[in-house]
Amino acid sequence: MLILGIETSCDETAAAVVRDGRETISNVVFTQIPLHKRYGGVVPEIASRAHIEKIDAVVRAALDEAAEATGGAPLDAVAVTYGPGLAPALIVGLNFAKGLAASLGVPLVAINHLEAHLHTPFLFDAGETPAAPEPSRLRRALGLVVSGGHTNWIDMPSYGRYRTIGQTLDDAAGEAFDKAAKMLGLGYPGGPVIDKMAAAYNAAHPDLSALIPFPKGRPREGVSALAGLRADFCVSFSGLKTALMRYVEREGAEERERIVASYQEAIVQALAGRTEAALCAYRPEAFVLGGGVSLNSRVRSVLGEVCARAGVPLYMAKPKYCGDNGAMVAGLAFYRRNIAGDAAMAVDAAPSLEIADAEQ
Numbered sequence: 001m002l003i004l005g006i007e008t009s010c011d012e013t014a015a016a017v018v019r020d021g022r023e024t025i026s027n028v029v030f031t032q033i034p035l036h037k038r039y040g041g042v043v044p045e046i047a048s049r050a051h052i053e054k055i056d057a058v059v060r061a062a063l064d065e066a067a068e069a070t071g072g073a074p075l076d077a078v079a080v081t082y083g084p085g086l087a088p089a090l091i092v093g094l095n096f097a098k099g100l101a102a103s104l105g106v107p108l109v110a111i112n113h114l115e116a117h118l119h120t121p122f123l124f125d126a127g128e129t130p131a132a133p134e135p136s137r138l139r140r141a142l143g144l145v146v147s148g149g150h151t152n153w154i155d156m157p158s159y160g161r162y163r164t165i166g167q168t169l170d171d172a173a174g175e176a177f178d179k180a181a182k183m184l185g186l187g188y189p190g191g192p193v194i195d196k197m198a199a200a201y202n203a204a205h206p207d208l209s210a211l212i213p214f215p216k217g218r219p220r221e222g223v224s225a226l227a228g229l230r231a232d233f234c235v236s237f238s239g240l241k242t243a244l245m246r247y248v249e250r251e252g253a254e255e256r257e258r259i260v261a262s263y264q265e266a267i268v269q270a271l272a273g274r275t276e277a278a279l280c281a282y283r284p285e286a287f288v289l290g291g292g293v294s295l296n297s298r299v300r301s302v303l304g305e306v307c308a309r310a311g312v313p314l315y316m317a318k319p320k321y322c323g324d325n326g327a328m329v330a331g332l333a334f335y336r337r338n339i340a341g342d343a344a345m346a347v348d349a350a351p352s353l354e355i356a357d358a359e360q
């Protein structure tokens with residue numbers, strides 16, 4: 001089954017064709033980062049306009065590439081992200097996908113962006129042997145989506161069933177990277193710059209105990225923002241951001257590399273600590289990691305160590321599938337057709353969509 005996936009929830013205009021949920025036949029991503037850079041963050045109206053300008057060419061490129069690879073095999077469905085994300089950006093992809101599905105006479109499938117990130121470790125490229133197992137055979141997995149908008153630990157009792165067990169109470173991990181970079185004048189987005197700078201610093205200073213001890217973002221037990229979730233599965237990055245600001249006010253930013261490495265380490269250790277607690281409590285068969293921040297080299301290596309200690313296999317997205325892309329949307333749609341056909345045609349953009357069970 002060949003599915004076209006369209007993704008426009010934030011600042012990437014993306015489309016891809018995936019076979020049977022996992023094998024990527026084509027994958028085209030137009031990133032708008034240069035357009036938003038000078039504003040220090042994503043401007044929804046600019047994102048929306050750029051999606052409108054680019055979507056036709058991006059989808060056409062994904063379809064042309066797929067047609068070449070498959071000898072013109074027809075599409076079986078069109079899938080599209082309907083939330084969460086920026087409303088004016090989501091609407092562009094959703095409307096385009098509705099029109100395309102109607103004109104091709106194939107079903108439309110509406111996809112949750114968070115679920116799609118959790119599918120990325122299961123994608124592989126045509127001709128390649130997949131590193132991850134068939135997801136529908138997993139009995140229980142623990143997922144972590146770490147991106148610019150989310151930091152969510154998700155229990156998956158089986159594939160397609162989701163329950164959020166932990167999350168950030170304020171900023172997402174990617175947001176924490178981006179805000180620090182802004183504060184230190186490192187540009188947007190912050191994650192990749194900080195990753196590089198911290199890697200160079202850590203390579204030259206292997207003794208991590210000499211880093212600045214920034215707070216590790218553990219919320220207090222019983223605070224109302226937990227909304228019933230366990231504090232040891234949740235993070236809070238607002239205190240870390242304040243600690244960075246105070247430190248720079250007090251000490252200056254001359255030791256920028258050391259500050260950045262220390263700040264990154266606080267985020268990484270926060271993610272690692274909660275993951276360890278959740279793995280221990282849920283004892284899943286696999287740990288599944290996706291989202292832009294999962295591109296971070298230190299996140300990848302430390303979470304690798306955490307999983308090895310817990311004896312749980314770690315499945316991470318390939319770097320090209322960490323950020324937003326259409327392949328994760330097309331791939332998931334093979335497994336998750338709970339909003340399809342007429343129901344999908346009637347769906348509206350859902351900017352604050354949460355992750356929910358297939359059974360609901």
Ligand code: KG4
Pocket residue numbers: 010146147148149150173174175177178189190191192195291292293294295296297322323324
């Ligand atoms: O998944 P994504 O492309 O979009 C959202 O759905 O949010 O994630 C973007 C986020 C940004 O905050 C960016 O700074 C962060 O991912 N990011 C990184 C790295 N690459 C991107 N954070 C840490 N280290 C990286 N190497």
Ligand code: ZN
Pocket residue numbers: 113117147291292323324
């Ligand atoms: Zn995303």
